[in-house]
Amino acid sequence: MPEGEKDAFWISQNAELRLTATPVLYHCEPIWSWKADSLPDFAIWGMLEGSGQLRRNGKPFSLAPGICFLFEPGEEIEAEQDLADPLSLFVIRFQILDTDANELSSNDIQTPGQPVHVSSGRILEPIAQLALAWDAENEIEKQLQDHSLRMLLLLMADASRTVFDERIARVSSLIDSDLGRKWTIEELARESSLSPSQFSRVFSKQYGESPIQNLIHRRMNAAKQLVLETDFSIDEISHRVGYENHAFFQRQFLKHIGFDPESLRRNRAL
Known part of the structure; x- marks a missing residue:
């Protein structure tokens, strides 16, 4: 990793993570599709069930249970599901701050250019549920959410060592x-x-x-x-x-x- 760049493992161990929106679990309706011309924040998408297709800055990828993406601000994303196999997925949006509490940009972070597969949706789901059970007024739930987000980043860092084929x-x-x-x-x-x-x-x-x-x-x-x-x-x-x-x-x-x-x-x- 080039000097100065920070990968998912570094983020999970050292960075401060701040949610920019409430984590969301989608059980997609048959007509579901999604498009963003420029993502506003860093985001993790995790696939729990179903299948579909996603284009990341124009490059196509298949969606299946266990597939995760770590997106950067400014990326262009389009996604749709297979009508016969609807998607369930979670989305977590957040900012990344360094050890001096300075917000990091996509230029400072080394994110996987390929999706990573973290074993299966069955492993992702309980971690996602911890991230989703978040109440800004409940300190324990905030800590659970933070730990679950870091666990996801650790899983992605480990899985990214395997080349997506x-x-x-x-x-x-x-x-x-x-x-x-x-x-x-x-x-x-x-x-x-x-x-x-x-x-x-x-x-x-x-x-x-x-x-x-x-x-x-x-x-x-x-x-x-x-x-x-x-x-x-x-x-x-x-x-x-x-x-x-x-x-x-x-x-x-x-x-x-x-x-x-x-x-x-x-x-x-x-």
């Missing part, structure tokens, strides 16, 4: 486009122009879990959405997300979602 991101989008397909490691490896062993290694490093486990989690999240938002039969939902064995689908759903599909549907209006 767009080949793997493209395969990720391909999987989302057809969750019911019987994907094999060999097929996915061909799509990424890697050998099966290389593909599995790079995918696991980028997404924090093996391709098979990641596919199961995506299928279960998609099934949960279909249970809650459609009137499809449970059998039809099972087939749509790639399960021919209804009993096995029920067991997987209960294991990953915490409810069986019928119970979740009965309680969806509560």
Whole structure:
């Protein structure tokens, strides 16, 4: 790192962080999209669920659970979600001050030019909840918020050591486009122009879990959405997300979602 520049690790350990807006959690409606010609502050965006696309100063990136961005003031951002897989994401806007309480600009900070993947949305969510539970009048909640923001920056600093591979991101989008397909490691490896062993290694490093486990989690999240938002039969939902064995689908759903599909549907209006 060039002398004088400060990265996410330095910020997490040394800087004073001041919120410029209340942290927000978005459960995006189908028509959601977002555009800013010039961001006013530093911001962390973290993806918890869903998929979509984002353009950062004109450069495209895929969105998936666990993907995080650290944006600088002045950046141009456009984002939209996949209609069949709506996004849930959190946004935290803040200023960064150095040890002498001087506000730092984007010229002073070395932010990752690529998105980073911090394992999965399941790890991000509890940290995000701490950041979101912020009351300016409550000193304990302010401290929790500060610690959670620093934890996010630490996770991003660690994850940024792994190069974000767009080949793997493209395969990720391909999987989302057809969750019911019987994907094999060999097929996915061909799509990424890697050998099966290389593909599995790079995918696991980028997404924090093996391709098979990641596919199961995506299928279960998609099934949960279909249970809650459609009137499809449970059998039809099972087939749509790639399960021919209804009993096995029920067991997987209960294991990953915490409810069986019928119970979740009965309680969806509560």
